[in-house]
Amino acid sequence: LAKTTQPISMDSYEGQEVNITCSHNNIATNDYITWYQQFPSQGPRFIIQGYKTKVTNEVASLFIPADRKSSTLSLPRVSLSDTAVYYCLVMEYGNKLVFGAGTILRVKS
Amino acid sequence: DAGVIQSPRHEVTEMGQEVTLRCKPISGHDYLFWYRQTMMRGLELLIYFNNNVPIDDSGMPEDRFSAKMPNASFSTLKIQPSEPRDSAVYFCASSLGGFTFLPGQGSGANVLTFGAGSRLTVL
Numbered sequence: 001l002a003k004t005t006q007p008i009s010m011d012s013y014e015g016q017e018v019n020i021t022c023s024h025n026n027i028a029t030n031d032y033i034t035w036y037q038q039f040p041s042q043g044p045r046f047i048i049q050g051y052k053t054k055v056t057n058e059v060a061s062l063f064i065p066a067d068r069k070s071s072t073l074s075l076p077r078v079s080l081s082d083t084a085v086y087y088c089l090v091m092e093y094g095n096k097l098v099f100g101a102g103t104i105l106r107v108k109s
Numbered sequence: 110d111a112g113v114i115q116s117p118r119h120e121v122t123e124m125g126q127e128v129t130l131r132c133k134p135i136s137g138h139d140y141l142f143w144y145r146q147t148m149m150r151g152l153e154l155l156i157y158f159n160n161n162v163p164i165d166d167s168g169m170p171e172d173r174f175s176a177k178m179p180n181a182s183f184s185t186l187k188i189q190p191s192e193p194r195d196s197a198v199y200f201c202a203s204s205l206g207g208f209t210f211l212p213g214q215g216s217g218a219n220v221l222t223f224g225a226g227s228r229l230t231v232l
C-alpha cells in the first residue's frame with residue numbers, strides 16, 4: 001500500500017529555491033513518482049515525473065535517491081506565481097492514482 | 110488541442126434537482142477520470158473509464174451518482190437527486206494510458222490532463 005507523506009505547508013520568498021520532500025516508503029518496483037501543481041480555481045497540472053536519480057525539465061527538478069523511498073521536488077528561484085498546492089503521487093492500493101493533501105506553497109515578496 | 114473541456118463551469122441548484130456535468134476529453138486519450146474536490150476531503154477519484162468502459166466506480170459515493178461515456182469524446186456525471194453535501198468542484202481528466210506504466214509504454218502516458226472543473230453548489 002503505497003502512501004505519500006509531504007509537509008502540509010511551506011513558505012518562501014521570491015527568488016529562493018524551494019525543495020518539497022515527499023516520503024513514499026512502500027513504493028512498488030514499477031511505480032513512477034509524479035508531481036502535480038494546482039492553482040486556486042484550476043485543475044491540477046502535471047509538473048514532472050521520474051523513476052530514479054534526477055529528472056529536470058523547464059519547470060522543476062526531481063531528485064530520487066537510490067532506495068526511492070522519498071523524492072524531492074525542487075523549484076528554482078520561485079516567484080509569486082508559484083504559490084500553489086503541490087501533490088506528490090505514487091500508485092495506491094487498487095492501482096489507482098490517489099491525491100493526498102498536498103503541500104501548500106506560499107511565496108512572499 | 111483545446112485540452113479537457115468541462116461544462117458548466119458553475120452550477121447552482123436546489124436540493125432534489127438533477128445535475129448533469131459534461132466532459133470532453135483530449136482526442137486520442139483512452140482514459141477518462143472524474144474527480145471531486147472539497148476542502149474537507151481533498152481530491153477524490155470517483156470513477157474512471159478505459160475506451161468508454163467504466164473500470165472502477167468504487168469512489169462513487171452513492172447510487173445518486175452515475176457516470177456514462179457514450180463515445181470517446183464525451184462523458185457525463187449525473188447526480189439525481191442532488192443534496193447540499195454534493196457541493197464541490199468536479200474535475201474531469203484524461204490520459205493516454207492508465208495509472209500503471211506498462212513495459213514499452215513511453216513516459217508520460219499516464220499523465221493526467223485536467224479540465225478547469227465544474228463548481229457545483231446545491232442549496
